[in-house]
Amino acid sequence: MAENEIEYEAKGTYEAALEKSRQIEEDIKVNPSKYRVLTGDRPTGRLHIGHYFGSLQNRVRLSKMGVPTMVLIADYQVLTDHDAFDQISQNTKQLVIDYLAAGIEPGENTIIYPHSYVPECNQLMLPFLTLVSNSELSRNPTVKDEITKSDLAVVNAGMYTYPIHQACDILFCKGNVVPVGKDQLPHLELTRTIARRFNKKFCKKTPPVFPMPYALLSKTPSIKGLDGSAKMSKSLGNAVYLSSTADETAALIKKAKTDGERVITYDPVNRPEVANLLMLISLCNGQEPEAIAASIGDGGSGKLKSVLTEALNEELRPLREKRAQLEKEPDYIRQVLTEGAGRAREIAVKTLDEVRSAMNMVI
Template sequence: MSEIDYDSNKTFAAAVERSKKIEEDIAVNPTKYRVLTGDRPTGRLHIGHYFGSLQNRVRLSKMGVPTMILIADYQVLTDHDAFQEISQNTKQLVIDYLSAGIEPSENVIIYPHSYVPECNQLMLPFLTLVSNAELSRNPTVKEEIQSAGLKNVNAGMYTYPIHQACDILFCKGNVVPVGKDQLPHLELTRTIARRFNEKFCKDRDPVFPMPQALLSKTPSILGLDGSQKMSKSRGNAIFLSATEDETAALIKKAKTDADRNITYDPVNRPEVANILMLISLCTKEAPEAIAQRIGDGGGGMLKKMLTEALNEELRPLRQKRAELEKNPDYIRQVLLDGSERARAIAVKTLSEVREAMNMVI
């Protein structure tokens, strides 16, 4: 087996070019693609998820792109001990999805992967296609171990990217919306698909497609501390489920700087630039223009403008969220229906895998 190329610059440059071509083609041929995307149920979603991924999922699904939305409940066990909340967090994710405008349909399936055992059966053959050294060198795994502060690393963490490969390939997903930091995981999935096809499909059509990255156009959103990416675990996030008053209180504590003259300078004034960008994402006005209007109004005016813009943007979502909270039976049914449909896809793929590996009895 040739080694996986984890050269981030080389991989990123190629991924950018492929992503541009996919975006252009999706607009013309939406049903040619199947998107696999999702989240781990570690808590409710925040505005970083909303601007960074949820809006894009809504856009793609409304274009008619078949979309699989995975709730990666098993993967929570790799670096979290609080498994007691997985079920509740799963349901809260569904509420966030539906509130943001994602609608379960023939084209959109929402499901937890613990309810799709056929998908997880792909783990064993996939494990035989990757070396221990390749898993240990995966830069995303290294970063996740470091950020989680793990001292005793379980084997599940190292096989995490293989589990992701199962999630993508069981449904023959050929497009995966990701950021630059997730490209090594996707590169491993592409390697597994290629090695499986080369080894087991010499005399037949390939079983798996080569999934491509659809890179996010939304820049990384910093948390309220202004120094790190917005994250549930870092306590620097504004959750979609927050009230308008809670949102105002959180933004009031956001870090800016001492210069009253507001300018958009991401390099030298990242905290101020982040708030300007969030306002821009809500109002669609350029951050430079927003900064010019605020002028020497200082951090107080900047935060006031973000509070008003964000609460206005999220008001319909929060109203829908309040309605869905009152209907837990519907949320559960969405998950059960999605699981049933995902299993039907997984059963078909697993059957093809068995046939390719000469395991049919």
């Protein structure tokens, strides 16, 4: 284990992950081809502005910097806690439209694919399951939280093995950078554990098969739902979708929760709903939330919502125009998926061959 890896493991804290993330950000500017990003979404519905500001813009930035990027559509993982399997195919295509409209460009450096079409990746589940104990899965805080939020009467085994499937998604392509929020760090730590244990057990006399993946922590603050909920969410119906029209966006923002104070100030602790709307304006126009609040002054929530509506509709206007055009090109969307799946399989076949060789299973 390299010296910097030993130091990182010894600390094992959020602060250590944050510092490593900063180091990677700086190195990417100089050595983008040194990294491979694995990122993606579950096809449970269309993407909203929380995704746009929280992840899509960052994916576009990384791919344009020349970082090899794998954009995963995690269709199998929908089955763990959703009954909307009848919508998976349509949702998958809508995700691709959102990706392309946001500026992700499939090509030599960027692959968009559904993991159900990469069976070699999923074959890694069996050896990876032998490297993790039941207790490790049961005490994973992210798994616990997802089980609680799912409100399932019976928790299926897929919920517990969800982080192992994520490890397959990251390691099959030898992804070494995964953009995540703080709440996803436990999943990534389990991936690192699996990679470390596989290399230690099966690669004693050969170079390690898997690199250690690191978190690229999001710099965007968590975006609350328009109803004041802790998080903007498809399931809570408190989101502005990328596919929403300008009029639909205005109607949604008009109903956004604020407070009774006339003078607008940026105070995330005491006025979280107002602060959230100010932060959204800031993400659109680049001004500081405090300056935006000062310019609105005693205009009240009506003025605040008007400014946000105008800023957000202007920010999303090019995306929505491109999205409308892509909706008319179903054959191209299908082509992006099939070509992406084919390229992902090429990578997965090579990795699975290395895994078989390391485990002495070559015939």
